[in-house]
Amino acid sequence: MFKFVTIAPKNQTFEDMAMVPSAFFPIADLSNYTKGWTIRVRVTSKSGLRTFQSKNNEGGKVFSVELLDCEGGEIKASLFNNAVDNFGEMLQVGKCFTFSRGTLKVANRNYSTLSHRYELTFDRDAAVTEANHDSIIDTMKLHICDLRSVQAKILPANVDLCGVVVSFKAPHAFTSKDGKDLVKREIVLADDSCSSMEVTLWSDRAQKEDKEFEGNPVMVIKSVIVKEWGNGRKGSLLETGALLISPSIPEAAKVRQWWSQGGSSQTLTALSDGAFVGGKAPVGKSACLSDIRVASEQATFSEEVFSVVCRLAIVQTKKQGEEQPLYYMACMELKDGNKLPCNRRVDSSGFCAVAPRFNLRCKFSDCEDSTWLTTFHEAAKGALSMEAFELKDLEQNREAMEAAIRHSYFQQPWIRAKPDHYNGESRTNVACVDARPVLLREHGRFLLKEISDMIVASCSSPPFADTLGSCGSLADPSSTPPDCHGREQVPDVASQRISVFKAVGSPTGPGLGEHAVLQPLDPTRGCVPTSSPAEMLAQGSWLEDSSRLAVGPEEDITQPTKLAVSRQSLTDICSSAVSALQPSFPGSPWSGTTEDEDCNQELRDVFFRANSKATRVLETRPLSSVSTSAGPTPSLDGRQSPPQQWSPAPPSSCVTPVPQEQDAGRSKAKSPSQVRKVFVGGIPQEMSQDDLFTFFSEIAAVKKAWLQKFNPSRGPKDEAGVAPSGHNHRGFGFVIFYDGTAVDELIGNSPSKFFPLKDGRGRLEVKRAMS
DNA sequence: CCCCCCCC
Numbered sequence: 001m002f003k004f005v006t007i008a009p010k011n012q013t014f015e016d017m018a019m020v021p022s023a024f025f026p027i028a029d030l031s032n033y034t035k036g037w038t039i040r041v042r043v044t045s046k047s048g049l050r051t052f053q054s055k056n057n058e059g060g061k062v063f064s065v066e067l068l069d070c071e072g073g074e075i076k077a078s079l080f081n082n083a084v085d086n087f088g089e090m091l092q093v094g095k096c097f098t099f100s101r102g103t104l105k106v107a108n109r110n111y112s113t114l115s116h117r118y119e120l121t122f123d124r125d126a127a128v129t130e131a132n133h134d135s136i137i138d139t140m141k142l143h144i145c146d147l148r149s150v151q152a153k154i155l156p157a158n159v160d161l162c163g164v165v166v167s168f169k170a171p172h173a174f175t176s177k178d179g180k181d182l183v184k185r186e187i188v189l190a191d192d193s194c195s196s197m198e199v200t201l202w203s204d205r206a207q208k209e210d211k212e213f214e215g216n217p218v219m220v221i222k223s224v225i226v227k228e229w230g231n232g233r234k235g236s237l238l239e240t241g242a243l244l245i246s247p248s249i250p251e252a253a254k255v256r257q258w259w260s261q262g263g264s265s266q267t268l269t270a271l272s273d274g275a276f277v278g279g280k281a282p283v284g285k286s287a288c289l290s291d292i293r294v295a296s297e298q299a300t301f302s303e304e305v306f307s308v309v310c311r312l313a314i315v316q317t318k319k320q321g322e323e324q325p326l327y328y329m330a331c332m333e334l335k336d337g338n339k340l341p342c343n344r345r346v347d348s349s350g351f352c353a354v355a356p357r358f359n360l361r362c363k364f365s366d367c368e369d370s371t372w373l374t375t376f377h378e379a380a381k382g383a384l385s386m387e388a389f390e391l392k393d394l395e396q397n398r399e400a401m402e403a404a405i406r407h408s409y410f411q412q413p414w415i416r417a418k419p420d421h422y423n424g425e426s427r428t429n430v431a432c433v434d435a436r437p438v439l440l441r442e443h444g445r446f447l448l449k450e451i452s453d454m455i456v457a458s459c460s461s462p463p464f465a466d467t468l469g470s471c472g473s474l475a476d477p478s479s480t481p482p483d484c485h486g487r488e489q490v491p492d493v494a495s496q497r498i499s500v501f502k503a504v505g506s507p508t509g510p511g512l513g514e515h516a517v518l519q520p521l522d523p524t525r526g527c528v529p530t531s532s533p534a535e536m537l538a539q540g541s542w543l544e545d546s547s548r549l550a551v552g553p554e555e556d557i558t559q560p561t562k563l564a565v566s567r568q569s570l571t572d573i574c575s576s577a578v579s580a581l582q583p584s585f586p587g588s589p590w591s592g593t594t595e596d597e598d599c600n601q602e603l604r605d606v607f608f609r610a611n612s613k614a615t616r617v618l619e620t621r622p623l624s625s626v627s628t629s630a631g632p633t634p635s636l637d638g639r640q641s642p643p644q645q646w647s648p649a650p651p652s653s654c655v656t657p658v659p660q661e662q663d664a665g666r667s668k669a670k671s672p673s674q675v676r677k678v679f680v681g682g683i684p685q686e687m688s689q690d691d692l693f694t695f696f697s698e699i700a701a702v703k704k705a706w707l708q709k710f711n712p713s714r715g716p717k718d719e720a721g722v723a724p725s726g727h728n729h730r731g732f733g734f735v736i737f738y739d740g741t742a743v744d745e746l747i748g749n750s751p752s753k754f755f756p757l758k759d760g761r762g763r764l765e766v767k768r769a770m771s
Numbered sequence: 772c773c774c775c776c777c778c779c
Contacts, residue, residue, distance in 0.1 A: 080773085156776090
């Protein structure tokens, strides 16, 4: 992955080579156990001087340098106050010095781009002398990484790049929101991994003459911070970094050659796509709530933002019987420097202008999972479609307040959620950073495309290879409907029908949609006649968003069978396609417009295309994670639902009213992912995440599998979380199956089961996951 | 002892 490149100074002599550096301590070995060390180093970068007000109100000043020694060790050093006076002028980039009498402390990962576990600080005791014999120390150390691998990095990432300047903008001067005058210039770099990324240069580097950027020069840029921006990734060259134009290093020559021998006309994969759909934060990856759960369990430093269409299920109004505050009074004064309100909590005396701001814990649900998200003011306004003062107006009456909140339950926002970070530490908490109305048209089309793609995929691959596997192993054959398998052998195109199901469930139960009852709905109209959520609630039930698409013979579905487990993504795509396309859905932009008809046509097209290919796609997940055996899905009262008439039903009658779940609100039920998740121990270091996935895929359909990495915050900086000993993971991991019955099959009632590895190198221990 | 990687 990393290429190790060093840039040697010119005129390196034999004498230099022969000079034994043993008198000097290797930077790489410095730690806070090292005493009496002296290092001999080259300054490879130097920051500007900063002044500050320390906590005891004394003024201070500091600047920092990066130091490189002859063995390639690098460390950051900060010089304070007296050291600034004594050595500030003397320390210049490119020159060599000996340093001693400094203090070592564990490096703060946030502020150091180097990989050293420690950093140095120097103050009045510091001893720094200029050294002459400097030529055995390289002038710079690069860890060049190609752009394609930047795409896969956990963000924010710090990388060194070597690429061709494929385009550049003019320098642009502006004032930041903190009042700083800044100049930036954006360039686009491309390399022989056939990828390109936008990188922002600052101040002097931005103000180099245009001609420096003309003619597709190769540039090496060291210390680029890569972040998610818009729908892509974008780099920014740090002050401590370096910009080399057309350097004489092998990497530059290689990229140059690639460019001149056809690279310039190749199609490049662009990592940067600044386009926003709206709003300031990144739109994020389209996901399900279970993806958020998995990401938060992994506790990485990922900045990934997830974009989920889901429903607001519950707001935490009480915690262990205690009423929870739903908003707080915040200072509305504008902060100096920028025009944003300071939002600090103020006491009841309120010395400055105050306004209520939401601070909620909200549970959101989608077709697969539910998750609690910290939901601050802006996002809460969107999720509740309510202003905080509307709630405060009811403060005399708590019940009215809670009722007002409940009124917003089952709204379907489009949220963006982001793992919460605090001082650079990743926390298991996830925050909802934004909630806004679903862009129904856009979302519906997106889903339609997925449906379409899946239908194509399921037609081209052996139909139901995986389904049959699952069906065979997971279902009780005696209770499987007889024609479930028979039909697949000889598909009778003419008799195939497409059915759209919606699952009807109670919103209060765990994992919304358990105890679901299937309703065949009208395929010929291409849309699902349904009641509005308000009507459903009035009936004491709710048309849950986990609608399913099933394509199959009519008779298969008129018997409300529990359908075989197959493709997970089918669950995903159906989760909102139908509601997004419901003309009757309140507020739908399609309502009563010609778009209404357009979208129905699209839906019809997709369904009929599927129909003509005689595809049979069955249900993807057990509709009840309580009952996992195959066979008829019982309705709530324990009776089998009667066969449904295959005819369009008027909206109000197409949904069977379902009584409120008796055990609504029970709290001990496992979430769907817990039921389907196992702990795997005894994993050899050579086993990769993909191997883990493959291993268990041979047993049952695996949704996700991952290895537990070392916590990067607890070790030397290494974004891959690799421990110093070269271990790739902690020897254990987790697997989530599509279906909880896989876990039952695997483990049964035993505390754990062992699975030998094929190559005889030990065995894996599988247990039920604790959470 | 500090800065918190700048902007759209």
